[in-house]
Amino acid sequence: MASRLIDGRHGAVGAWAKRCYFAGRAAMETMLRPFDVGSTQWYILHQLVQEGPTMQRELVHLLQIERATLSVIAGALVRKGLIEQVTDDKDQRRKLLRATPAGTELWRQLPDLSTVINEAAFAGISDADKEAAVRVLRLATERLNAFSDQGNSK
Amino acid sequence: MASRLIDGRHGAVGAWAKRCYFAGRAAMETMLRPFDVGSTQWYILHQLVQEGPTMQRELVHLLQIERATLSVIAGALVRKGLIEQVTDDKDQRRKLLRATPAGTELWRQLPDLSTVINEAAFAGISDADKEAAVRVLRLATERLNAFSDQGNSK
DNA sequence: ACAAATATGTTAGATAGCTAGCAGATTGTC
């Protein structure tokens, strides 16, 4: 999905959405690289340290990713010893994720990404513009998802 | 880079940029799956069939991706026999990419993604909103890139 | 003319995402 593809009559919204996403991710990863933590790994740590232990299936909804994707990323954090996966007693299918002491300790050393990067990106932009941007992106996303669903069922 | 991370005072623009990007890519891939072509592979074919043979280094700029990334994706297209890579005579570092007959033939069978998907996503949205969205996303992208550069040089 | 700097492409190894399909656990229905 490249620049000119999405350019044209619709003003390149899609192309800029892509670039903005990758620029944001790159900014996060630049700050996280010294700690050997990826951007989505960061969010999982954030959730587990700030909000407490969380069911894996719950994280799927919070992160809005597929369970297969989460499974792999959680696996990476387990391998690094930063989180633990505990099978639920009542329902043996489910797994609870919780930060290990090492994970909690690492979290304390990490820079405060959530505010720093959002400030860097969006400070000073008018609320009206930001609201318009969200309106456009949200509507486009809903329509694109509907489009894919239709294509898949057909 | 997940939902709540980018939420907060700045209205979740970043989170919606991500979702919109993936929704658009998914819509493309839904239509392309029967043909065994990925979304970025589609753009390369588009360029080579519609605009003619193109230097690999030129495609890096058109697609705004790293040359390592392009190298891999072009490799996949070569493997499938859809494009050819020809070393330039004047400058043996450079390679020209061109569609093979098989690639041109496949292109003719592909659905017209560029208009269909853009219409599906953005039709009927006011120009003012789309312009605001581009303004926000472009500015945020520039700032985030500057942020990363600063972090890397430091 | 030679050495250093720059340009181009590739490979290796990582993150993040998806679908498809498997396996085990739980729930629902007859």
Next chain:
DNA sequence: GACAATCTGCTAGCTATCTAACATATTTGT
């Protein structure tokens, strides 16, 4: 109680992206 349906997680295999490091080829500068 048994069988089917659903839920949850995992693996395999794919795309797309990045950085780092390497190999060559070309250009620049002394």
